[in-house]
Amino acid sequence: MATRTSRTPRRTEALSRERIVEAAVALLDAEGESGLTFRTLTERLATGPGAIYWHVANKGELLAAATDSVIADVLAIEHDEPSDTPQDEIRTLALGLFDAIADHPWLSAQLAVQLSGSPWGSVTPRIFESFGQRVAALGVPEATWFTAASALMHYVFGAAGQNAANARALEPGVDRAEFLHAAATVWEELDPGEYPFMKSIADQVREHDDREQFLTGVDLILTGITASNRA
Template sequence: MFDNAQAAPGTARTVWWDGAMASPPQPGEASSRTRAPRTRSRASHSLESVLAGAVEILDESGAQGLTIRALAARLGGGVASVYWYVSGRDELLDLAADSVLGGVLEATADVGGGDPIEDLRVIALAMFDAIVDRPWLGAYVLRDTATQIHSLQLYERIGEQVMRLELTPRQSFHATSAVVGYVIGTAADMGQQPPEAVVSGELSKDEYMAGAAAQWRALDPAQFPYIHHIIDEFDGHDDRDQFVGGLDLLLAGLRLQAGR
């Protein structure tokens, strides 16, 4: 069986069924070996429903829980109905991540025209909120911009705010990379799978963090002066507030570089 070049999601793919390899028919000889191409029947789903189902599974079970077979079962069809839209699991993961960032793109559609630094802050916060509660998402954001058109457009939107600061191309590239990297990296770190004691219900998140704070307080102040300097801030801190504090430091540095 030979397959033609991979088609774009949502377009038909022609599959050619052939027998054993043989030389082409000679002039005047009937081409009895040649068979007409067979086309796959169109799936009953839509690309949007396929990606929505994939995101549901990813949110429930993480990347390890998403298989083509599991998604097909959830959608109520065979695996061929999923393969109509994606070439395989990797493309499915990339497109599922991109669909989430499509929501960020839509939510920030009106951003622009105000203070560039404040506009960057709005986009960064929207992007962080979309990623932080999805431990699976950070690994697939901007992984393949040839496929992830929404991710590419979101990167462009961030870069366009940086361009308004009238920095050099090199400074603009570094600034955009710093903002995107901080958002994705921090969100992925804060959105990690909770410790087993929390997952099992043995401890609540607050109880677990209180135990960690108590361990830090018990450390020798002479050996860990910084820990004791910030322990009251760490104890009971809010993750989003921690992210915003770092983001504001990053954007303040960018404002200074731009002379604003």
Template sequence: MSPRESSPADRRRTPAGRGAARTRGRASHSLEQIVAAAIGILDRDGIRGLTLRGLAADLGGGLGSVYWYVGSKDELLALACDALLAEAIVRADAPAGEGPGEADSPPGIAPGGPPLGTDDPVVVAAARTLRRTALALFEQTHEHPWLALLLHAQGPPSPHLLRYWERLGRPLAEMGLTPRQQFHGSTAISGYVSGVAAEMAAQDLRADTSRSKEEQLAEVTDGWLDLDPVEFRWLHSIAEEFREHDDDEQFIAGLDLLLGGLVRQAVDQRH
């Protein structure tokens, strides 16, 4: 989460810095249309499938229209990433009952979360905000798997990435955690969300589309059960859990473990 010297939006206001590409003609599409089309290609074809020339063809205009706003694929990825992070922030700020984990969530994500072990209203409210914020980004990566891969690989920074981090940090400060605890807690949550989402996206890319998920899980599980039951007794003990597990449920369980630890730290600090 390192800030960059200037955002793509800042640089497109200074056409002299782009060179000859800026003089190819006026834009025939808006920046919003270009970013939306880029997101559509990324959702369909992945990061490798996005090219400026292909984007121009999809839009039905000349390449100069794209170059009017962006000068490289990396800059376009930064804009697409930023747009989805902005949507995640809007989702996190949705009215009660309509936010992430409360309505229209991916299968396996239950609303509310487990009991927090405290009735302190400040800590409870902050923990719920953290949960909604984390789920908001996870939902975006669920819908746009390439976003998870980009964030986890520390791809193009974006202004809204810092705003998202700010959304994670403030509730931790409100809980009364120390600055170091806030830093560790915020990076643990953001890293967990992007890391697990990227792992899921990578697994989907490697998956055998000719077979069902259940068949592929069964193959892995049966392989574990063929291992020496003494040397791998723990794997044997959880093999059936793996066979029947749900990725989204697994994600939310890990998130709630993180939140539970942060709540415990907050309660200790406040007493």
């Protein structure tokens, strides 16, 4: 009787850098940065490590490429849906980044690496340009462009990163609405003499929407930028 030999699944598409990056993003979403190895990547793509190294030199380059790919998708959507005012375009851009960071738990840390440690890479200039063009369109003095755009970016990535971290911190199976309700209930029972503010906002915490709260913060910054220009 003939024996059946085990064979490695054959690729049905030619291997390309784009396919490698796409597979890397999927692995990062599912397993996090620690789960992205060249071994797991070769298994997913049914190829050998040499074929991947031909396109990507190391894991650092792969992480940078995955980050760039996700950000490129966000900016492409933002360009496909132009709005009437710079303020609306900034909101669209900010919310797109907020959602991307929520959908890709690894993205916040990688953006911090790119924005702080690799300002000459492709990600930092593209994000700065997208915010900066719209800040300039608000009519603020050129001398304040860098500060205003930086303030927006710091808020967007800080708030989006914290929101994503909050979601990851929930225990498996814990409902977010129930969690917020429990926290708000505890805050309502705090000593009013020591925690008057916390007691007053407890009900707002219970009912708030993360995306709406995020956009309200964007609007506060935009109001400050335009108000300082008028002054």
